[in-house]
Amino acid sequence: AQSVTQLDSQVPVFEEAPVELRCNYSSSVSVYLFWYVQYPNQGLQLLLKYLSGSTLVKGINGFEAEFNKSQTSFHLRKPSVHISDTAEYFCAVSEYSSASKIIFGSGTRLSIRP
Amino acid sequence: DTAVSQTPKYLVTQMGNDKSIKCEQNLGHDTMYWYKQDSKKFLKIMFSYNNKELIINETVPNRFSPKSPDKAHLNLHINSLELGDSAVYFCASSRPGQLQETQYFGPGTRLLVL
Numbered sequence: 001a002q003s004v005t006q007l008d009s010q011v012p013v014f015e016e017a018p019v020e021l022r023c024n025y026s027s028s029v030s031v032y033l034f035w036y037v038q039y040p041n042q043g044l045q046l047l048l049k050y051l052s053g054s055t056l057v058k059g060i061n062g063f064e065a066e067f068n069k070s071q072t073s074f075h076l077r078k079p080s081v082h083i084s085d086t087a088e089y090f091c092a093v094s095e096y097s098s099a100s101k102i103i104f105g106s107g108t109r110l111s112i113r114p
Numbered sequence: 115d116t117a118v119s120q121t122p123k124y125l126v127t128q129m130g131n132d133k134s135i136k137c138e139q140n141l142g143h144d145t146m147y148w149y150k151q152d153s154k155k156f157l158k159i160m161f162s163y164n165n166k167e168l169i170i171n172e173t174v175p176n177r178f179s180p181k182s183p184d185k186a187h188l189n190l191h192i193n194s195l196e197l198g199d200s201a202v203y204f205c206a207s208s209r210p211g212q213l214q215e216t217q218y219f220g221p222g223t224r225l226l227v228l
Contacts, residue, residue: 036219038155041221041222042221042222043118043204043206043219043220043221043222044157044204044206044217044219045219046216046217046218049216088155090157101159101162101170102159102217103159104156104157104158106154106155106156107155107156107157109155
């Protein structure tokens with residue numbers, strides 16, 4: 001069975017600084033990978049997803065993520081964060097064979113300091 | 115025009131009561147989901163329906179019963195509520211058949227059992 005580990009529960013950064021949110025997954029088969037964002041008191045919104053092809057995936061709001069199969073990682077990056085990026089970020093994985101079932105990581109809270 | 119809507123947004127009730135949460139999507143999707151997010155933000159899938167048919171049923175107490183009157187609606191009924199049921203419940207929908215469809219989430223229902 002697949003699993004997702006988000007190594008950092010909280011990441012504080014200063015505004016306009018770069019950020020990387022780490023995600024590692026475990027699966028014995030090929031997977032799809034996702035990053036979702038949850039703003040305070042709202043539902044989840046898809047930031048980006050990796051299905052196949054290029055390992056560098058660009059998403060909304062200036063975020064990107066790189067799929068690294070050998071390290072089973074899918075870290076999320078942004079070169080310069082804004083106050084509005086303050087939110088909870090969830091990495092998620094689903095296996096090709098059960099594409100409807102998504103397993104979420106425990107989330108990383110990104111807090112931006114002015 | 116809310117894509118995935120849930121009612122109520124907040125629900126405060128006593129232990130032992132029975133309550134329902136409603137979910138509707140106007141995206142024309144065939145697949146709908148219920149997720150539970152606990153106080154530590156951990157998000158776990160509970161159920162998934164495809165065109166009114168149950169396709170995912172995780173280890174959830176029998177007190178939880180999903181009902182799909184049509185493919186645009188997936189309601190969640192909870193009997194004999196317990197303190198541990200307090201959480202945020204998210205409904206989501208997706209369109210099967212695509213190469214890993216994006217799931218669209220509702221705003222959540224915050225359930226507090228006293």
